[in-house]
Every structure is written in C-alpha cells, then in structure tokens.
Amino acid sequence: xxxxxxxxxxxxxxxxxxxxxxxxxxxxxxxxxxxxxxxxxxxxxxxxxxxxxxxxxxxxxxxxxxxxxxxxxxxxxxxxxxxxxxxxxxxxxxxxxxxx
Numbered sequence: 001x002x003x004x005x006x007x008x009x010x011x012x013x014x015x016x017x018x019x020x021x022x023x024x025x026x027x028x029x030x031x032x033x034x035x036x037x038x039x040x041x042x043x044x045x046x047x048x049x050x051x052x053x054x055x056x057x058x059x060x061x062x063x064x065x066x067x068x069x070x071x072x073x074x075x076x077x078x079x080x081x082x083x084x085x086x087x088x089x090x091x092x093x094x095x096x097x098x099x100x
Contacts, residue, residue, distance in 0.1 A: 015088040022058030024076045030062045033078060041078030069094035
C-alpha cells in the first residue's frame with residue numbers, strides 16, 4: 001500500500017506597503033493622463049463628475065484607488081502626487097497623499 005503525501009504551499013500575502021509616485025487620473029482615461037497638466041486636471045474632473053473613479057498612474061501601471069480612499073485624492077486630479085498606502089494587486093488603499 002502506497003502512502004499519499006500532500007504538500008501545502010503557503011503563499012505570501014499579496015498586500016504590501018508602498019510609496020507610489022504618479023498622476024491622479026480617472027478610470028475612463030487611465031494612462032492617458034500619465035503626465036500632470038492643467039488639461040489633465042480639467043479632463044479628470046469632468047470624468048469624475050460623470051461617474052468615473054480616481055486612479056493612480058505610476059509609470060506604466062494604473063492602480064485603482066479603493067473606494068474609502070477616493071476623497072483623499074480630491075484636489076489632486078491631474079496632478080503628480082506621492083501616496084503612501086497598501087497595495088493589493090492593482091488596488092491601492094491610501095493612508096496619505098502629498099503633492100509633488
């Protein structure tokens with residue numbers, strides 16, 4: 001009679017703390033606004049008013065900003081910021097925001 005061995009693999013937590021620098025864009029335009037500008041600010045504000053959600057474009061990556069953190073980026077639409085928070089996959093939960 002053979003014994004069957006089972007191996008369990010524990011995966012590391014996908015959430016990690018990070019400081020990310022990027023531009024606050026919106027879910028409609030995404031990486032289109034990877035450079036801060038007055039034009040980007042106007043567009044992002046319009047898309048947010050139209051129902052879009054704020055996102056952070058950092059390099060080639062677009063991070064969703066969790067719903068509890070959306071108010072923290074008001075006033076930074078279309079602007080470059082550094083956010084401190086927890087990243088879980090493609091979503092960031094923001095603890096603090098600082099304009100660059």
